[in-house]
Amino acid sequence: MYTFQFERAADAKAAVARLKADPDAKFLGGGQSLLAAMKLRLASPSVLVDVVRIPGMAEIRVENNEIVVGAAARHADVEANAEVRQRIPALAALAGGIGDRQVRAMGTLGGALANDDPAACYPAGVLGLGATVVTDRRTIAADDFFKGLYETALEPDELITAVRFPIPDQAAYVKFRNPASRFALVGVMVARTGNAVRVAVTGAGDSVFRCQPLEQALAGDFSAQAARGVKIDASSLNTDLHASAQYRAHLIPVLAARAVEEAVKG
Numbered sequence: 001m002y003t004f005q006f007e008r009a010a011d012a013k014a015a016v017a018r019l020k021a022d023p024d025a026k027f028l029g030g031g032q033s034l035l036a037a038m039k040l041r042l043a044s045p046s047v048l049v050d051v052v053r054i055p056g057m058a059e060i061r062v063e064n065n066e067i068v069v070g071a072a073a074r075h076a077d078v079e080a081n082a083e084v085r086q087r088i089p090a091l092a093a094l095a096g097g098i099g100d101r102q103v104r105a106m107g108t109l110g111g112a113l114a115n116d117d118p119a120a121c122y123p124a125g126v127l128g129l130g131a132t133v134v135t136d137r138r139t140i141a142a143d144d145f146f147k148g149l150y151e152t153a154l155e156p157d158e159l160i161t162a163v164r165f166p167i168p169d170q171a172a173y174v175k176f177r178n179p180a181s182r183f184a185l186v187g188v189m190v191a192r193t194g195n196a197v198r199v200a201v202t203g204a205g206d207s208v209f210r211c212q213p214l215e216q217a218l219a220g221d222f223s224a225q226a227a228r229g230v231k232i233d234a235s236s237l238n239t240d241l242h243a244s245a246q247y248r249a250h251l252i253p254v255l256a257a258r259a260v261e262e263a264v265k266g
């Protein structure tokens with residue numbers, strides 16, 4: 001019979017040391033993805049090392065022109081945080097649109113990023129806002145973090161401790177949600193800072209990606225009309241039981257246009 005141990009880490013160093021000592025041990029965030037994988041026998045860690053009660057890991061603070069969100073911050077905490085709502089309302093709205101109340105009460109930013117589900121919302125927020133992932137040993141730019149299907153730049157024993165989100169001039173995240181799971185069939189984050197525009201798309205490929213054609217069009221003309229005029233190549237997009245690649249390609253500029261409208265409204 002499969003059994004596992006549960007341990008609560010006192011600090012980041014102890015959590016990492018536990019995984020270094022036992023390669024079958026895993027960090028536990030809110031458990032919203034990992035416990036489901038364990039129930040399906042897709043994962044069978046020897047030890048679950050709970051990292052959500054590490055002092056300071058759930059803290060959200062403003063530093064210079066960034067909001068620093070602790071990796072153990074729950075989605076509901078990010079949604080409700082006054083600084084996030086005021087300075088990056090798109091991020092608060094993204095967190096508030098994840099799953100359902102229970103998922104938002106338990107799921108964490110760090111867990112969502114480490115999991116890197118191809119239809120998850122936070123990867124689009126992190127990549128679209130050009131954030132920096134902070135771990136126990138280094139910082140990783142969002143552009144270098146997401147590597148493929150459920151694959152990130154993290155080492156197996158590397159702990160995400162926080163994410164630094166630069167505050168954009170205007171931003172919005174819009175997703176076409178799967179009505180059952182609420183994951184993104186396609187989700188688009190648009191962020192403008194000065195003349196630079198970043199557009200990140202989730203739900204459409206193996207992993208979140210930046211959409212250059214939309215970024216170029218919107219850098220020249222930050223309008224919904226400019227977004228709607230962009231044609232997206234469907235050849236590298238996903239087809240599954242929910243939608244064809246062509247349908248996803250159609251959705252990307254439509255959602256980007258809605259995101260621009262929301263971003264401009266503020």
Ligand SMILES: Cc1cc2nc3c(=O)[nH]c(=O)nc-3n(C[C@H](O)[C@H](O)[C@H](O)COP(=O)(O)OP(=O)(O)OC[C@H]3O[C@@H](n4cnc5c(N)ncnc54)[C@H](O)[C@@H]3O)c2cc1C
Pocket residue numbers: 026027028029030031032033034035036051071072097098099100103106107108109110111112114115117119120121122158159160161181182183184
């Ligand atoms: C019904 C349902 C609907 C959902 N809908 C959405 C949605 O609409 N949009 C969306 O984006 N997501 C959605 N999710 C996923 C949700 O956001 C999860 O909370 C998230 O994917 C995992 O976060 P967690 O904290 O629960 O991590 P866990 O399940 O605890 O862990 C996931 C993985 O991350 C690792 N990990 C955890 N914390 C860290 C850390 N600090 N550093 C490094 N590795 C770590 C774990 O070892 C594990 O491999 C949904 C989930 C469910 C069950």
